[in-house]
Each structure stands twice: as C-alpha cells, then as structure tokens.
Amino acid sequence: APDNPTNGSFGVNAADLSIYGVEIDAAVSPDRNVMISFNGAFTHMTVDKLTLPTVAGISFTANDVNKYSPTFSGTASASWTLPFHPADGDLILNGDVFMTADFGGQYGEKMPGYHLVNMRLDWKNIGSTGFDLGFFARNLTKARYFAAPDVLLKSFPVNSVAVGDPRTYGVVARLSF
Secondary structure (H helix, E strand, O other): OOOOOOOOOOOOOOEEEEEEEEEEEEEEEEEOOEEEEEEEEEEEEEEEEEOOOOOOOOOOOHHHOOOOOOOEEEEEEEEEEOOOOHHHOEEEEEEEEEEEOOEEOOOOOEEOOEEEEEEEEEEEEEOOOOEEEEEEEEOOOOOOOEEEEEEOOOOOOOOEEEEOOOOEEEEEEEEOO
16 A cells, blocks of 8 residues: 555455344324434344455454444434423423444444433524524533544554544524524
C-alpha cells in the first residue's frame, strides 16, 4: 500500500460471511395524545470461509474478521401531548431510550454496547403566533461510551475510538410564518 509509511501492508477481502436478521418498527397510540413506539434490529453474522494468500508472518483467523453490526440495537420511545394548553400552545413531552449490544471494530475487537436516555419538552404554536420552543436533554444518565472505532490495529502503536457525547442540554426555537 503506497500510503503506508513502510509500504509493508496490503488489503484483502478474505472472508465469506453469512449475515441475516430482522428489523422491527412498531407504534401504538392508545389515545390521540399518546404515542408509544419501538424499533429494533437483530443481526446474526457468521464467517463461512477465509481465503487469505499465504504471507509469511501473518496469522488471520475467523476471530480477526471485522463484525461491525451489533447483534441488537433499537429505540423505545414515547410521546405525550399534555392535556393543558398554556397560551393556547401544545405541550408535548418526548422521551426515548436507545440501546445497542457490543459491536465490532477492526481485527475482531469488540466495542462495548451502551444505553442512552433522552428527553424533550416542546411548546408548539405559543399564543397562536407560529412560535415553537423546545427544551432537550440528551444522555441523561451520563453514559460513557464509544460511538465508533477509529483505528484498532494490532500492528499500529496507537489505538483510538470516537467517544460518545456527554450529557447535553439545549433550547430550540422556531418561527413559522
């Protein structure tokens, strides 16, 4: 590889994989002011066969194959339009929990799964002016997590990952006209 400082690496598509799964997206509204929903994906991946050219000093097994997809990831959420209307606006409370199982990095490395809890309160069409105001909080439980692998190589002296966002608060305003 000309971009490698030692020109001593190569890329190869070495694995035949079987991947199958199912995705679910469901919602129920027991009342016109309440919505409960769930979406999720179950994924199964197996290494069927490895085809690797013979290269001295390289050991590559099925455990070294990148398996990026978690076996499960999904979100459960709820939305409730509150029964009172300050300044003729609608107050809507939203909450969700995102969860993921362990997922892959490079060379079979596993990134740990995590859960995130988020909340939001929206005040829509305040005073019938078209002005909306929202308040949100993300990662309420202060989860410390890795969002993605960057470099996780056995031969590289430094490994790195993308760290997930900390607890975050914010305000959103919108004017429709």
